[in-house]
Amino acid sequence: xxxxxxxxxxxxxxxxxxxxxxxxxxxxxxxxxxxxxxxxxxxxxxxxxxxxxxxxxxxxxxxxxxxxxxxxxxxxxxxxxxxxxxxxxxxxxxxxxxxxxxxxxxxxxxxxxxxxxxxxxxxxxxxxxxxxxxxxxxxxxxxxxxxxxxxxx
Numbered sequence: 001x002x003x004x005x006x007x008x009x010x011x012x013x014x015x016x017x018x019x020x021x022x023x024x025x026x027x028x029x030x031x032x033x034x035x036x037x038x039x040x041x042x043x044x045x046x047x048x049x050x051x052x053x054x055x056x057x058x059x060x061x062x063x064x065x066x067x068x069x070x071x072x073x074x075x076x077x078x079x080x081x082x083x084x085x086x087x088x089x090x091x092x093x094x095x096x097x098x099x100x101x102x103x104x105x106x107x108x109x110x111x112x113x114x115x116x117x118x119x120x121x122x123x124x125x126x127x128x129x130x131x132x133x134x135x136x137x138x139x140x141x142x143x144x145x146x147x148x149x150x151x152x153x
Contacts, residue, residue, distance in 0.1 A: 045076025
């Protein structure tokens with residue numbers, strides 16, 4: 001197996017998050033959990049679209065194995081991003097987890113109506129945040145099998 005094949009097997013996560021601090025915490029947590037995880041971060045909904053469409057600066061972006069999506073984003077709201085993902089035939093099978101600070105029942109209900117795979121509230125404490133991301137990794141990157149992908153070896 002060559003280096004390119006090993007790299008292509010590394011889990012690819014797209015984090016759509018506008019808070020730079022949360023991006024850094026997420027990167028650190030995933031590095032602690034599994035240093036082979038490749039976390040790609042974009043800071044708004046418009047950039048998320050260019051990443052997912054593989055346009056412009058993201059022309060060579062990989063197809064994510066998992067999307068972590070904040071709801072309150074600049075330029076294009078997270079709900080709009082979710083609707084686009086789940087209406088697009090080539091993207092809708094990518095597990096999309098809403099990871100947000102909102103506890104509003106309206107946001108939870110709308111997230112599921114738009115076919116989010118999961119709705120999780122970001123914990124404030126570091127240990128709880130890292131534990132939540134470990135659970136996400138264990139389920140979505142290890143235990144879950146996407147219909148568009150074969151089994152991980």
